[in-house]
Amino acid sequence: MLNKEILRSKWKEFKLSAYLLNRNLLTRISMIVLLLLILSAIFAPMLSPYPEDAINATHPEIALQAPSAAHIFGTDELGRDILSKTIYGIRISLSSALITVFFAMVVGTLLGAIAGSVGGILDEIIMRITDIFLSFPSLLLAIVIAAFLGPSLEHAQMAMVISWWPWYTRIMRGEAISIKERQYIKAADTIGTPKLISIFKHIIPNGLSPIIIQASQDMGAVVLTVASLGFLGLGAQPPTPEWGLMVSTSKSYFMNAWWYTVYPGAAIFITVLVFNVIGDGLREVLDPKTRKI
Template sequence: MVNWFVDTYKSLQPTWRELKLSFYLLNRNVLQRISLIIIALLVLVAIFAPWIAPYPSHAISETNPQDKLLPPSSRYIMGTDELGRDLFSRIIFGTRISLQTALIAVGLALLIGVPLGAIAGGLGGWADEIIMRITDIFLSFPPLLLAIAIAAFLGPSLSNAMLAIAISWWPWYTRIIRGQAVSIRERQFVRAALAIGTPMSRIIFRHILPNTLAPVIVQASMDIGGVILTIAALSFLGLGAQPPTPEWGLLISTSRTYFLNAWWYSTFPGIAIFITVLVFNLIGDGIREVLDPRTRKF
C-alpha cells in the first residue's frame, strides 16, 4: 500500500510541474490574469445567481409596472426594464444562461467534429474524401448565416439555437483535427502500432486523437466567446431565447424600443457581452501560449 502511494506521488510530480508552468504562463500576463479573475467571477455568479441577485424573482416572473424604466439608483443599481424588473438581477441570471448555452453548444460541436476529423485523418482514402467533402459543404456558408437558417428552420428557442450553432461550427474542429491526424499518422509510433497488428480504430482513438487535441482546446476556449456572441445575435433576431428569459441578446433586442428614454436598458447587457467575449478571447490566447511552446515569450 505504501509503495502504491509512493508510485502515485512520483507519477503525479511531472503533472504538477506542468500545471505550475501552465499557471505561471497564464498568470504572468496582466491582461490574462485579469481575464482569469473575471472568468472565475462569472462562473461564481452563474452558479450562485439566486443568492447574488438582489431581486431573484424579477429574473422571470415577477413584474412591477409602477417601477418601470427607472434609471440606475441605490435601489436598482442598473435601473429597471419596461415591466419594472431589476435589470441587474436579470443580467446576473443571464450570465448563467450565456455560459451554460455556450458550453453546451461548443461541447456538441466538439462531439461531432473531433471524432469525424480523427477518422478522416486516421483512415484516409474514401472515408477522408466523404467526411471532408461534407465538411466543405458546411464551410462554404458563413457560420452565423448558417446558424440563422438552421434556427429559423427548427423554430425559435434557446435549445434550437444551441443545436444550430453546434451544426454550423463542428466543421472547423473536423478540419483542425484532420490536419493534425494526417501528420501524426506518418510518425514512427503509429507505424509501429500498425506493424504489430493493432486495430486501426484503437490507433485512431488511443494514439492519434490524444496527440491532436492541443489546437482544438485552444480553438474551443476562444470559441466560447464567439458562441456567446452568436447566441446573443440569434436571440436579438428572435431566433434564440424567448421572453421572459433574461438572455443578454434578448434584453438588448427588447430595449431597442426604449433606447432614447432608457439608455441603461441596452447599455449594461451590451457591456456584459463585451467583457465576457473579450476575456474568453484573451484566455484563448493564453492557452495557446501554454500548449504551443513555439509561441511562448520567455
C-alpha cells in the same frame, strides 16, 4: 517505472504552462473575471436582489425606473430589476457557450481523427461535407438553421453546433495525418492494434492542443452568436433573461431608458472580451510556435 516518468513529464509540462499563463497580466485578470462570472452564475439566486424578476414577476408601477439605490441597474418596461436579469443572463450565456463548444468539439474531433487516420474514400466523404459547411459564414448558417428549426434557445444551440463542428474536423484531421506517421503509431499498427483503439488512445490525446486553443477562442464567439440570435428573435424567448433578447427589447426605449440597453450590452462585451483574451493566452502557452519561455 515508465508510467512514473510519463506522469512526471506531464506534471512538469502542466506547471510550465500554468506559469506561462499566469505570467501574462491581462490573461490573469481575465481568468479572475471569468471565475467571478462562473460564481455569479452558480450563486445567481443569492446574488440577485430580486431573483423573482428574472423569472416572471412584473411591477408595472416602477416601469423604466432609472438606476437607484433600490435598483442599481434600473428597471425594464415591466418594472423588473435589470441587475437581477443580467446576473441570471450569465447562466444562459455560459451554459450555451459550454454546451455548444463541447458538442461541436466532440463531433468535429472524432470525425477529423477518423478522416485523417483512415484516409481513402472515407476521408474524402467527411472532408467534402466539411467543406460544404465551411463555405458558409458560421453566423449566417446558424441564423438559417435556427430559423428553420424555430425560435428557441435549444434550437439556437443546435444551430451553432451544426455551424461550428467543421472547424474542429479540419484541425484534427491535420493533426491526425501528422501523428499517424510517428513511430509509435506505426509500431501499434504493426502489432495489429485496431484502428479505433489507436484513434482514441494515441491520435486524439496527442492532437488536443490545437483543439483546446480553438475551443477557448470559440467560447467568446458563441456568447456573441447566442446574443445575436436572441436579438433577432431566433434564440431565447421571453421571459428568459438572455442578454441579446434584453438588448433587442430595450432598443425601443433607448432614448428614454439608456440603462436598459447599456448594462446587458456591457455584459456581452465583457464576457466576449474575457474569453478572447484567455483564448489568446492559451494559444501562446500551448502553441510551440508562439510559446515564449
